Amino acid sequence: SAVISQKPSRDICQRGTSLTIQCQVDSQVTMMFWYRQQPGQSLTLIATANQGSEATYESGFVIDKFPISRPNLTFSTLTVSNMSPEDSSIYLCSVENDGGTGYGYTFGSGTRLTVV
Amino acid sequence: GDSVTQMEGPVTLSEEAFLTINCTYTATGYPSLFWYVQYPGEGLQLLLKATKADDKGSNKGFEATYRKETTSFHLEKGSVQVSDSAVYFCALSEAYAQKLVFGQGTRLTINP
Numbered sequence: 001s002a003v004i005s006q007k008p009s010r011d012i013c014q015r016g017t018s019l020t021i022q023c024q025v026d027s028q029v030t031m032m033f034w035y036r037q038q039p040g041q042s043l044t045l046i047a048t049a050n051q052g053s054e055a056t057y058e059s060g061f062v063i064d065k066f067p068i069s070r071p072n073l074t075f076s077t078l079t080v081s082n083m084s085p086e087d088s089s090i091y092l093c094s095v096e097n098d099g100g101t102g103y104g105y106t107f108g109s110g111t112r113l114t115v116v
Numbered sequence: 117g118d119s120v121t122q123m124e125g126p127v128t129l130s131e132e133a134f135l136t137i138n139c140t141y142t143a144t145g146y147p148s149l150f151w152y153v154q155y156p157g158e159g160l161q162l163l164l165k166a167t168k169a170d171d172k173g174s175n176k177g178f179e180a181t182y183r184k185e186t187t188s189f190h191l192e193k194g195s196v197q198v199s200d201s202a203v204y205f206c207a208l209s210e211a212y213a214q215k216l217v218f219g220q221g222t223r224l225t226i227n228p
Contacts, residue, residue: 001162033215042205042218043160092159096214104150105209105216109159 006108020079021111023093028073037090083115118143122219137191139206147208149189154203
């Protein structure tokens, strides 16, 4: 399975500011996925990021609020823009394991964001 | 759309008790099914998986069988340990969608 390095691991931010989260994968992957886990809740997919194309956003998530970059096959960033306390969550990136869908997905360790 | 429903939590058991966490799903195709575990303060780890009907996934004493007729993938362990305390997520993925759909998670606490 791939190894993902995600940072920062946590941050406390002022409302109205932006935070960029980085994920580095130790192998080339076609797609990277960004999830949000609100306090006490399950994980919800924000967007899917392919290298060389615009990210595909799920319903309820927009590019202006969560811009994503995917400059190469091993790296992606998610920015949480103009933050409010409602954005306080854990944000995780994920990649599909080698072999395809049936082999599962590997997750980064997550970024715990608190907006004050 | 696809969805996953887990039994309500939290679940509290004594050490060495038998564990079942129910999971049922709704899918349009033939999904792969997964259990993920999130230990306190950590990210998600894949616990086990099954890719087709009647497959049994197993790992660390945990088992789950892909039951197409009942659209279920219940997680079981014969004798739980304190170290099993975590949040458990059932999830599915369909090849055409290539994303995970998660259940709401079940928080498990094992008391010594």
